[in-house]
Amino acid sequence: MSQTIDGSPTPAGRSASVADILREWIVEGVLLPGTPLRDSVMAADFGVSRNTLREAFRTLHDEGLVVQQLHKGTMVETLDAADVKDIFVTRRTLELAAVENCPLAPERLLDALEEKVAAAEHAVATEDWKQVGTASLRFHQALVALLGSRRMDAFFHVTIAQLRLAFAVMADEAEFQAPWVARDRGICDLLRGGRSQEAKAALRLYLDDSERLVLDAVRAASSARSAAASRTKGVR
Amino acid sequence: MSQTIDGSPTPAGRSASVADILREWIVEGVLLPGTPLRDSVMAADFGVSRNTLREAFRTLHDEGLVVQQLHKGTMVETLDAADVKDIFVTRRTLELAAVENCPLAPERLLDALEEKVAAAEHAVATEDWKQVGTASLRFHQALVALLGSRRMDAFFHVTIAQLRLAFAVMADEAEFQAPWVARDRGICDLLRGGRSQEAKAALRLYLDDSERLVLDAVRAASSARSAAASRTKGVR
DNA sequence: ACTGCGCGATTGTTGAACAATGGCTGGCGC
DNA sequence: GCGCCAGCCATTGTTCAACAATCGCGCAGT
Numbered sequence: 001m002s003q004t005i006d007g008s009p010t011p012a013g014r015s016a017s018v019a020d021i022l023r024e025w026i027v028e029g030v031l032l033p034g035t036p037l038r039d040s041v042m043a044a045d046f047g048v049s050r051n052t053l054r055e056a057f058r059t060l061h062d063e064g065l066v067v068q069q070l071h072k073g074t075m076v077e078t079l080d081a082a083d084v085k086d087i088f089v090t091r092r093t094l095e096l097a098a099v100e101n102c103p104l105a106p107e108r109l110l111d112a113l114e115e116k117v118a119a120a121e122h123a124v125a126t127e128d129w130k131q132v133g134t135a136s137l138r139f140h141q142a143l144v145a146l147l148g149s150r151r152m153d154a155f156f157h158v159t160i161a162q163l164r165l166a167f168a169v170m171a172d173e174a175e176f177q178a179p180w181v182a183r184d185r186g187i188c189d190l191l192r193g194g195r196s197q198e199a200k201a202a203l204r205l206y207l208d209d210s211e212r213l214v215l216d217a218v219r220a221a222s223s224a225r226s227a228a229a230s231r232t233k234g235v236r
Numbered sequence: 237m238s239q240t241i242d243g244s245p246t247p248a249g250r251s252a253s254v255a256d257i258l259r260e261w262i263v264e265g266v267l268l269p270g271t272p273l274r275d276s277v278m279a280a281d282f283g284v285s286r287n288t289l290r291e292a293f294r295t296l297h298d299e300g301l302v303v304q305q306l307h308k309g310t311m312v313e314t315l316d317a318a319d320v321k322d323i324f325v326t327r328r329t330l331e332l333a334a335v336e337n338c339p340l341a342p343e344r345l346l347d348a349l350e351e352k353v354a355a356a357e358h359a360v361a362t363e364d365w366k367q368v369g370t371a372s373l374r375f376h377q378a379l380v381a382l383l384g385s386r387r388m389d390a391f392f393h394v395t396i397a398q399l400r401l402a403f404a405v406m407a408d409e410a411e412f413q414a415p416w417v418a419r420d421r422g423i424c425d426l427l428r429g430g431r432s433q434e435a436k437a438a439l440r441l442y443l444d445d446s447e448r449l450v451l452d453a454v455r456a457a458s459s460a461r462s463a464a465a466s467r468t469k470g471v472r
Numbered sequence: 473a474c475t476g477c478g479c480g481a482t483t484g485t486t487g488a489a490c491a492a493t494g495g496c497t498g499g500c501g502c
Numbered sequence: 503g504c505g506c507c508a509g510c511c512a513t514t515g516t517t518c519a520a521c522a523a524t525c526g527c528g529c530a531g532t
Binding site for chain 4: 475477484485488490497
């Protein structure tokens with residue numbers, strides 16, 4: 001799960017390279033949720049051994065991007081409505097606790113907050129909408145970091161990675177992404193101004209709105225998927 | 237220590253079986269913190285391939301029970317004071333949020349709470365002190381379950397497993413274990429009586445006291461360990 | 473149309489080979 | 503005698519191809 005604390009000389013070999021490519025494909029939406037990843041054929045495609053590929057699968061499994069069932073193989077994680085609700089329960093618990101804990105957090109972490117919001121705003125300015133979602137999530141990761149717990153940071157990282165799976169099937173246009181960054185900025189400023197209770201309220205509304213949006217997207221994708229499945233099976 | 241896996245109906249794969257056994261040995265204190273696990277010899281002991289054993293090691297690594305240093309192998313995780321603080325930050329965040337959420341939790345989860353406390357009390361009655369610690373932790377797991385999040389349940393489960401590493405080096409006598417169960421009972425009754433704010437206050441005190449105790453134990457074990465290290469190196 | 477069986481496809485496991493790194497031992501110079 | 507350096511050995515990390523176990527699907531029989 002040691003995801004890119006980079007600078008570390010990870011000579012982790014070919015399986016890491018394969019994992020990087022697959023990760024890219026998954027979060028970019030090239031490999032859609034539910035896609036089965038058959039190791040035999042992918043091993044041939046990449047020109048590596050099955051065992052190496054399985055190692056890459058394992059890495060992605062640690063990051064919550066794929067699921068593995070015994071003797072049924074590996075497939076890209078599919079989020080249903082229950083998963084989204086689960087993720088947002090998690091987000092509320094961790095992020096709201098972090099905001100409440102903000103006054104006790106060291107200055108360094110507050111600065112990281114500012115930095116992440118600035119990065120998101122830069123992504124908006126350059127209209128790199130795919131990056132905007134990622135940058136915004138990084139801000140929320142920095143939010144959780146206020147708690148000062150290595151373990152919760154790692155846990156939240158996986159949670160966020162799964163949420164990105166849902167983003168992959170969403171339209172990434174200006175009117176969908178930009179408003180969130182503005183709200184991130186608002187929360188950041190409230191926190192840096194020491195008004196953590198107001199920040200908490202703002203964050204709660206933020207999460208409620210965001211959950212609604214993601215839920216709609218996931219339900220749409222899910223119904224589209226089941227419709228496609230019915231078509232291939234000839235059910236009407 | 238030659239223990240073979242086979243014979244059992246291997247319900248979840250062999251690497252998983254090996255991981256189960258090692259996990260048992262670790263949390264039961266058979267393998268003490270810092271014990272190096274050499275893959276060649278353990279693979280022979282278990283009668284499995286070195287590759288399979290490394291798979292098991294990786295599973296335990298994900299669960300935070302062992303650490304892996306590049307080219308230095310795998311060893312049982314040793315918790316230092318920072319780790320304990322980290323774990324208790326996590327416990328406060330999750331458990332207190334769970335208690336606050338209690339009024340919204342379904343009846344079924346409240347009943348589970350009662351069941352777990354009863355189990356802990358039974359362990360006390362039979363003076364099975366090793367089981368008492370485990371049963372008490374299970375109560376706290378049920379507490380977190382009030383949040384209704386599969387992901388947080390899983391996360392808390394590994395957190396608790398790490399905490400048991402510290403318990404492994406603690407004296408497990410009546411006067412150390414029994415009081416916690418009584419306090420668990422108090423919290424449980426408050427929750428079932430709908431007085432979640434009082435339960436929250438009680439839980440906060442509980443966690444503060446528990447953290448102090450575990451911290452002392454870990455510091456004692458740590459200093460004992462470093463003293464032993466100095467002795468073997470000839471440092472006075 | 474339904475049920476049971478067998479086969480192909482796919483995954484899980486193995487053992488070996490090779491590379492890379494860390495620690496240790498022995499020798500050297502001071 | 504003490505400290506430092508170099509080379510060797512043991513252990514770990516990575517990859518591979520072959521073997522075994524299991525699941526799902528199609529086919530035959532009723």
